[in-house]
Amino acid sequence: MGEWARGEISYLKANRAACALCGRPIAIRYWAAEVGGVEHTFCSPEHERLYRDYWLPRHGAKEVSQT
């Protein structure tokens, strides 16, 4: 079960986290959830569900950000 978390805006660090399902850059607030023993960052709980139900069966455990 995940939980909402908050990152920080830093103008010294340009690279941003992205949703592990959709790839959308995350501003501050994100859904943190563990899938397969790995902590992932999602836009929302819905995208955690889609990661499990859509992404993993089709593409395996490789994160979107690593393709």
Added chain:
Amino acid sequence: MTTASTTTFDPVALTMVDNYLTSCCRDMGVTMMTTAYSPIFNESLDFSCVIFDPQGNMLAQAEFCPSQIGTIKFTVEWTIEELGLDAFEEGDVVLHNDPYRGSGHVPEHMLLKPVFWDGKIVAFVANVAHMSEVGAKTPGGLSGDATEVYQEGLLLPPVKLKRQGEDVDDVWKIILANHRTPRVTLGDFRAMMGSLDLAERRIHRFIADYGLDFFLVMSAELMAIAERRMRAEIEAIPDGTYTFTDAIEDDGITDRAYPIKLVLTVDGGEVIADFTGSAKQAVGPVNAIYAVTASAIYNAFLHLTDPTIPRNEGCYRPLTIIAPPGTIVNCSFPAPVAGGNTETSPRITDMVFGALQDAIPDRIAASCGGTSSPFLFGGTDPRTDEPYAHFHFEGVGWGGRRGLDGNNMVVTINGNCRNTPVEVFETRYPAFRIESYRLVQDSGGPGEFRGGLGGERIFTVTVPEVTVSALLNRMKTEPWGVLGGGYGAVGGLWVRCAGNDEWRTFVDEFGTMSPSKFSGVTLRAGDQVKILMPGGGGYGDPQRRDRALVRRDVEEGFVSEAVARDVYGLEG
């Protein structure tokens, strides 16, 4: 997430509220059109106007630029999240154009104003507009050979341009010192602010007349209705997986194509648009950021579904877009992005149509010309010694669709902008005289429903020198037809220097890396430029086209006698 209503609402009242908010957005646009300084506002209408709820959900929009209408959702959401609701005060106006924080590309500047009622934020009004000068490496921005976003103009994270109704002078100074045409920038921003003020007054009037609770409840219900209706429309598409692949033909830096792979999964009332497998991000400026790719998908589904669905956040909820970071459909910082919004966006929208051509043949269209044909120029007006800069774009042929030929020479499907009339072009910009502007015979893809025609424009430099840049596409790969329809014609770009008889590419004449994507080329008096705009793809077998329509096409000069005979099979 499906939002279910438990209350019954008066449909007449709902319609009136939706119309009120939509007409408010339209009037915001009229304000910008009539009060801005630059023709890209006055003539081209390259802007959009939107109303949001305090959480950043889109309540209403008007029919301006579709790509901006989709991206502004991300720009506004980012702005509210980064600043926090508590940071907004009555009279504030926040400016934001950073693509890596949700903007479409650097030239598109978003202004956001909170609307207060009894001390609380009850809505946000926003507009986004393409500024004609943004302090990029060359006049007009959209440098066709940029390799970093820093070369594409001044980046502005969410900053207050007004605080409690007063200009924040320090921010104004930074912006106006970085734009080549500060007077025009100032005038256009003022027009955008006037548009926001008008929307704020309209929302205040509505709440004063009908009450805040009515406004909030009806707004929420309109989004729920839009979501339900969009889901019902999607449910009418057969469940399944649909694929389509297309490509951006080059990037201005390297002569290689960048494939885009789309897998659409339709499951009940939901769609997943998955771009996994698309090319890694380009070196040059044809990359789309996530918001642009998502906006292109939204745009496609608004084309495919009932146009009477209220245009708000609810329309987008059934759509999930998966765009891997580091690819041409979701590039990573600091990749250049100017052409993502003008070139890659229409390609993605067309790809949805291509993917669904067998599933819903009555609703899709063939590929449009697929380029905004950005041609940028700037210099100093010898009449006034004032700097000028302009983002000039052209129409293309649109794809044929069931029952209708494609539009001729209309700005590509993501833009919905107007062209700049020749008279305005020549009056406002001293650099060029238009020699000809015409449709091109046989440029529309053959089909039972023909692709729209592309066009050709030739202009002559009339000043001692002018700096030009370009970022065009569909110069090599033809716009595709569907269901047996043929390809539209490709476009092109040539230069004929004063004293020469021969049209040559910019590669041959100036040594640019690409014939259609470059920046900072100096043209001189008497030089001529010829832009050829692509046609649209055809729909269905051309042999099935109504014979009377083929004869009419020949009479109008749209189709040659040879093509009418050899491709359409016209006898006699």
